[in-house]
Amino acid sequence: MMITVKDLHKSFGKNEVLKGIDLEVKEQEVVCVIGPSGSGKSTLLRCLNLLEEVTSGDVFIENDNLTDKKVNINEIRSRVGMVFQHFNLFPHMTVLENITLGPIKIKGVKKDDAIKAAMPLLEKVGLEDKAEMYPESLSGGQKQRVAIARSLAMEPKIMLFDEPTSALDPELVGDVLAVMKNLAKEGMTMVVVTHEMGFAREMGDRVIFMDEGIIMEEDTPDVIFGNPTNPRTKEFLSKVL
């Protein structure tokens, strides 16, 4: 298993946001998470690399338990890439510097080697000509593709995506989804929180419907989108489709 979540609870003060999540993600699997706003999708994703501290339960990345105080969380995070809704590129660095920072500072790769390794990544996301640009001069879609390349530079085994396209103009969504589809085809293990039902249907090995802090239903995209059993899933899908 790449990811194992056992009875995960997360509260913010008195507000319990995750109420017992169990989840397993296999190697090379693409799991899409859908559900209404406020259902805890982002919180779940953020617990998977401990950007949020978990209140109780266990999260394993491969065989390492994140809730164990002795684990080296920084090392585990470098195995888990994360792509945010608002990109979060480093605005004071060029595209190339954004991508090479991690390899240089964390893995101790030499600058020249890091740049050599970064160029194919930029090609992969279709931005090889933007290497020396600063993020402010890129479109949203380009920024998000740089953010993906930045994560990939750490050679992660898992990629987490939190609504990677919802801050984008509609005409820019396609380029980002195309990059994600390629990643999935190459066998990257991915957990994708998304409102793009088309992507979930086409690329998801499994779709998870979350509501009110629990997993209401999970199944193949065919079942979830074609013949969901849970009334809440039906209701949600009737609104968004």
Place this chain on the structure above:
Amino acid sequence: MEAFLESHYVRVMPFLLEGLVYTLLITGVGLFFGFILGAIVGLARLSKNKIIYVLSSIYVEALRGTPILAQILFIYFGLPDLLGFNIDKITASIIAIAVNAGAYIAEIVRGAVYSIDKGQNEAGRSIGLTRGQTMRYIIWPQAFRRMIPPLGNQFVISLKDTSLFSVIAVGEMLYMGQQYYGITFAAFEALTMVCLMYLAITVPTALYLRKVERRLDV
């Protein structure tokens, strides 16, 4: 022309230039240490550790809540009583600027670091950078740019504050001006020149800062 060269406006200048050296020395060295102190205390003010937070807050509030004149007298006359040895005037002045400006700079640092989008920290941590690395490579460089205008402002304030050290007879610019009119009774001319000398530094600084600020805005 000759009359002008013979006038007090000109004859006070050697005094003021000698004073200027000390004014700039105290301001420069004081702010250098003040910035280090301010950076440490400013980051401490953002700490989740209660003790660190409380201690740094006490420092900031104590120094911002008391007049710098009382602070210099405390350092120069008060502390030696406690320590059992004297502190020379220049050192006392530098310490006064450092600890006083340090408190204000701490607030500048805290505000600038706090103003950086939380997503920057999360992005840094999520690629595997430690807390320290994220601060050093991602948060601090962005925050520092936002600190430049208020730091420049603090420079102007501290520069003017050094004039208060004339009370302990530090030979800074205002004190040297006073020395001159003490002998010559040309108070109007001497003090006019003292003020012009301060303005010669503070006005260009302010103009420059406004330019920097405009550039950071876009």
